Amino acid sequence: MTTTTTTTAETVLDASGVTMRFGGLTAVRSVDLTVNSGEIVGLIGPNGAGKTTFFNCLTGLYVPTEGRVSYKGTVLPPKPHLVTQAGVARTFQNIRLFSNMTVLENVLVGRHTRTKEGLWSALLRGPGFKRAEAESRERAMELLEFTGLAAKADHLARNLPYGEQRKLEIARALASDPGLLLLDEPTAGMNPQETRAAEDLIFAIRDQGIAVLVIEHDMRFIFNLCDRVACLVQGEKLVEGSPEVVQGDDRVVAAYLGTPFEGAPGAEEVAEVEAAEAEAAASTPADAVSEGRESTTRTTGPEKETP
Known part of the structure; x- marks a missing residue:
């Protein structure tokens, strides 16, 4: 008699009823999404669909107006660095690297949340600090080897070709040892x-x-890559399922072609939400921006500098 053992996948991310409003405009409306262990899930939608806003809600850059975001059963705190410590890392649509630091140094920045040494240990540079520094360097080199960048560890980040800068962002995110990695348009350009x-x-x-x-x-790319795909249209989840189900859905095709379907938002509504998101980003208080940048450098670093 043969005994078959079934393994139930663990729910890594559970976003329930996530809603994000900017004033009177709703950019994301009651979105539910789960990601299980060992799974690649895609999020698609036309421009202005609310995809990046939803990502920002998941990673603490925005505090959702409504809803809950949990990682492995624990509700995530609305602070980017605490989300990273919990085990969630991300990259951004626009590359954000320390352009005047080396490739290795960029990855070491991402290692920050996994080191236990404090200020005094760093100032005194005792045995514990040196040991932690050596371990971080070893892990960073492992990640550069994994992403194919080990030979360029001492190169300045700004001197890397575009595709390798994308890889470096991913390596830095992986340096925080995440259980969930969020990638925002990793193949753009x-x-x-x-x-x-x-x-x-x-x-x-x-x-x-x-x-x-x-x-x-x-x-x-997305349909070849993903186990499941969810499509957002104007902040609402239109459909979710296997790549075959989603790409065969007439509403998804209509949304990308700009063809109206029942309940579809008009062009004016789309433009209003995009303007509200841009205004919210521009009017973020300086201290909040500073805090956000400081915390997100553990996985992403600041926006790329202009040489």
């Missing part, structure tokens, strides 16, 4: 060869036991 390399890298990340949630506009 890449050529077909770089896109294929990014796909292989994401599969390799998944094979290490890290769940992945990815936003992407390249439909061929």
Whole structure:
């Protein structure tokens, strides 16, 4: 008699009823989404659909107006650095690197949340600090080897080709040892060869036991990559399912072609929400921006400097 053992996938991310309003405009409305261990989930939708706003709600950059975001059963605090400490890392649509630091130093920044040494230990540079520093350096080099950047560890980040800068962002996010990695348009601006390399890298990340949630506009890439795909239209989840189900849904096709369907928002409503999001980002208090940048550098770093 043969006994079959079934393994139930753990729910890594559970977003329930997430809503984000800017004044009287709603950018994300009652979105439910789960990501399980060993799974790659895609989030698609036309421009202005609320995908990045939803990501910001998941990672503490925005505090949702309504709803709850949990990681492995624990509600995430609305602070980016605490979300990172909990085990959730992300990259951004626009590359944010320390451009005047080396490739290795950028990854070491991402290691910050996993080191236990405090201020006095760093100032005194005792045995404990030196040991932690050596361990961080070893882990950073492992990640550079994993992403194919080890040979350029001493290069300045700004001197890397575009595709390798994307890889470096991912390596830095991985330095925090996340259980869930959120990727915001990881292949934006890449050529077909770089896109294929990014796909292989994401599969390799998944094979290490890290769940992945990815936003992407390249439909061929997303449908080849993901186990499940959810489509947002004007902040609402239109459909969710296997790549075959989603790409065969007439409403998804209509949304991308700009063809109206029942309940679809008008162009004016789309423009209003996009303007509200931009205004919210521009009017963020200086201290909040500073706090956000300081905390997110543990996985992402500041926006790329202009040489």
